[in-house]
Amino acid sequence: MTADSHFVFLPAAASAHARHVDWIYFGLIGVSVVIVGLVVALLLTFGIRYRSGSPAPRGKLPEWVSREIEIGWTVATLFAFIFIFWFAAASFLTTIGAASNPLEIHVVGKQWMWKIEHPNGVREINELHVPADVPVRLVMISQDVIHSFFLPALRIKQDVLPGRYTSESFTADKTGSYDLFCAEYCGSDHARMGGRIVVMPKAEYQAWLDAQPGAENLAGKGRQLFTQLGCAGCHFEKGHRRAPDLAGLYGSYVQLAGGGTVRADEAYLRDSILQPARQVVAGYAPIMPSFKGTVSEDQIFSLVTFIKSFSGDREETTQ
Ligand code: HEC
Numbered sequence: 566m567t568a569d570s571h572f573v574f575l576p577a578a579a580s581a582h583a584r585h586v587d588w589i590y591f592g593l594i595g596v597s598v599v600i601v602g603l604v605v606a607l608l609l610t611f612g613i614r615y616r617s618g619s620p621a622p623r624g625k626l627p628e629w630v631s632r633e634i635e636i637g638w639t640v641a642t643l644f645a646f647i648f649i650f651w652f653a654a655a656s657f658l659t660t661i662g663a664a665s666n667p668l669e670i671h672v673v674g675k676q677w678m679w680k681i682e683h684p685n686g687v688r689e690i691n692e693l694h695v696p697a698d699v700p701v702r703l704v705m706i707s708q709d710v711i712h713s714f715f716l717p718a719l720r721i722k723q724d725v726l727p728g729r730y731t732s733e734s735f736t737a738d739k740t741g742s743y744d745l746f747c748a749e750y751c752g753s754d755h756a757r758m759g760g761r762i763v764v765m766p767k768a769e770y771q772a773w774l775d776a777q778p779g780a781e782n783l784a785g786k787g788r789q790l791f792t793q794l795g796c797a798g799c800h801f802e803k804g805h806r807r808a809p810d811l812a813g814l815y816g817s818y819v820q821l822a823g824g825g826t827v828r829a830d831e832a833y834l835r836d837s838i839l840q841p842a843r844q845v846v847a848g849y850a851p852i853m854p855s856f857k858g859t860v861s862e863d864q865i866f867s868l869v870t871f872i873k874s875f876s877g878d879r880e881e882t883t884q
Pocket residue numbers: 791794795796797798799800807808809810811814819829834837838841842844845846849850851852853854856868872
């Protein structure tokens with residue numbers, strides 16, 4: 566609810582997923598109302614029928630009542646609950662199942678604000694502009710304590726943790742401005758750690774991006790850092806190779822020195838930069854220094870984005 570709106574039972578629903586969640590919500594309320602109604606009705610019926618002194622029969626129930634009816638209602642409720650579980654799980658899976666080519670937006674939470682960065686480097690604080698009808702994936706991390714990124718209009722809420730990426734996917738289909746909250750108590754100004762998400766038509770989003778002051782492409786920033794921090798010195802060294810080639814690394818499986826493999830996802834790239842000794846690539850000496858404390862979460866996002874975009878164009882990046 567925005568400040569100027571009057572009371573509404575539910576916040577606006579701005580995605581197919583949000584409407585699906587509302588169906589689950591109303592479905593569960595419906596089922597609960599039916600069950601409560603049934604229990605109350607039986608309570609009253611029996612209370613009156615078998616009140617003390619009433620002539621109603623009190624003998625044993627016939628056999629079929631205690632067997633068939635007992636089995637019948639147990640099985641029926643079991644299936645009802647399996648159906649509810651399936652419906653809710655299917656809906657949840659659509660929020661974590663990745664669309665093929667989502668717009669990836671980075672979110673850094675800190676006491677007490679949300680820092681947002683678009684792929685082309687446009688930054689904003691406590692506001693998230695997204696295009697309508699485009700799958701969006703938020704990759705999120707916290708700089709300090711646990712926060713939670715809550716978008717009621719999209720019915721999604723995901724904890725944002727220090728030291729670990731979490732993500733949230735959605736496709737908003739209704740333009741407008743909706744609330745954004747932190748849903749994890751994170752200190753004295755927690756209540757103010759919020760803002761809004763603005764869903765715009767695709768063309769308008771592009772125009773909005775273009776109108777933002779001099780942003781530098783995230784991968785480009787990463788490329789610069791890669792040289793500045795000396796990564797290029799090892800990773801793009803010609804001839805004698807001291808460090809693995811990073812081209813095409815993202816999404817591939819990496820052989821580790823201690824045996825075993827690991828998929829090179831965003832978390833792996835981040836760990837490789839901060840704790841290189843933890844998972845050493847097979848065939849290489851553990852000479853890579855840790856960049857813990859040297860690079861900020863924003864910079865790590867840039868580096869990770871650069872490595873993800875990197876397809877082996879080595880000449881351009883070496884100096
Ligand atoms: C002193 C040389 C050196 C520097 C500087 C260096 N690295 Fe490395 N890097 C290595 C070596 C050697 C490995 C393989 C052994 C390991 O996993 O620790 C590696 C592994 C990696 C991996 C995992 C590669 C794979 O194939 O799984 C990534 C990602 C990476 N480095 C990124 C970076 C980034 C980003 C920087 C700069 C912030 C950097 N490195 C700086 C030497 C270096």
